[in-house]
Amino acid sequence: MTKQEKGLWVTVVVLSVGVIFMGTFIFRGMNDSSTNTDLSASDWKEPVASIAGQMISEKQWVDALKTRYGNKVLMEMLNRQAVLAEAKLQGLTVTESQVDKELQSSMEGYSSEQAFYDEMWNQFGMSLEELRAEATYQVLLEEIATRDIAVSEAAVQEYYEEHEADYKPIRLFDISMIQVDDLDSANHVLERIEAGEAFGEVAESESTDEYSRESKGRLGLIEENDPFQPEEMMRLAEEIQIGDVAGPVQVDEHYIIVRLNDIEEKQGMTFEEAMEDIRMMLALNDSIPLSELEEQLRSKYGADIRVKLERPAS
Structure with missing residues (x-):
């Protein structure tokens, strides 16, 4: 993985993964506030930080996070639920080896697996469990997107021969x-x-x-x-x-x-070793964009947003 590609991957992590796990805290706060009518309760007012003599309460923190990231987090949370529901309907499962393979592709360019995990934790606070959860979601989403797309062995063979240098x-x-x-x-x-x-x-x-x-x-x-x-x-x-x-x-x-x-x-890859990866790639090329699939699944499973999220001031 080149420096530019690594930077792009990290950007994707920031926008799609980090925000998701932030959502666990944000929307837990939303749920707590809905059951606690007294928003000035001591646990809600308890400061989480201070600077120059000024306190920042948990409510202020949560409100700021909701305003800046709330819409994105909520969409991602709905996407996860919709994809899980569709995978269950279609009888799709993800094996440990598939998750390992997805993670391995993300580790390219790092000196070791541990270096990759250390950077994800140090930069974004993401644990191995969270990384595996995101890899699982990505595999499921791609399987749903390509389930009904047939790719011939001839097409796979043609691609391999045209890009043989990539597999040496x-x-x-x-x-x-x-x-x-x-x-x-x-x-x-x-x-x-x-x-x-x-x-x-x-x-x-x-x-x-x-x-x-x-x-x-x-x-x-x-x-x-x-x-x-x-x-x-x-x-x-x-x-x-x-x-x-x-x-x-x-x-x-x-x-x-x-x-x-x-x-x-x-190590290089023989045609037999590369064919499943190539087949998936060609199928994804013929599928609808994954973001469009997520939107369709939200609609299919009746996503109902019951809160009004204000747009941050420009």
Whole structure:
């Protein structure tokens, strides 16, 4: 997974997953308020935070969350219920192996499974259970969308042959990088590393690349010939040994120093191994958009929104 693709995936997580689990708290608060007519009860007024002498109550917090995220959360909660109802009607189930496979596809580009789980927890507070719940939902939704779509083996074979390069073994480079804006700074950084300073510590303090600086210069696993990465950086990584540091080399108006942390081999896939993935992909191409399917299922199962959610002020 490239840096851009990883960023896109994280954006999807923020918009569709994180908000869902936030909804558990938000709408629990809504339900509590409906049964408690005294909104000034001590537990509702109890401050959850304070700043500059001002208290923020739980009600203020919940109201702000409802105003900003309420509509999205409610739609997602309704979608989950509708999809579960449709899956039960159609007799669809999801196996542990399907969930594992869905999660594995999300982990591409991370140095390990644990690195993926750590980032999801540290950045979004998402547990393994929550990640598996979202993966389960995605698999069910796709199965519903493609249930009545037939894809011939000939079509699958044709796709595999046209994209055979995508299924060949490929090397993945685990790279760290320090970026600075001039050659003198680059040489100074290199001298510090050669003198024994830790690459990650120098990257954290000196790199001008915000994305990698936050992870002490580490870019994660990058496929060889990744078109989104600078050719100069990838060429350096291919020329050095694991653990070596190389550079500086100019990339556009910047100078970078590279450390090769590791190299992994991504296994290829035979036609037999890839055919089910290809079949699902081609079926999804012929299905209605998943968001439209969710809307249809909400309608089918009589979604009834009984609260008025105000639109946030622009």
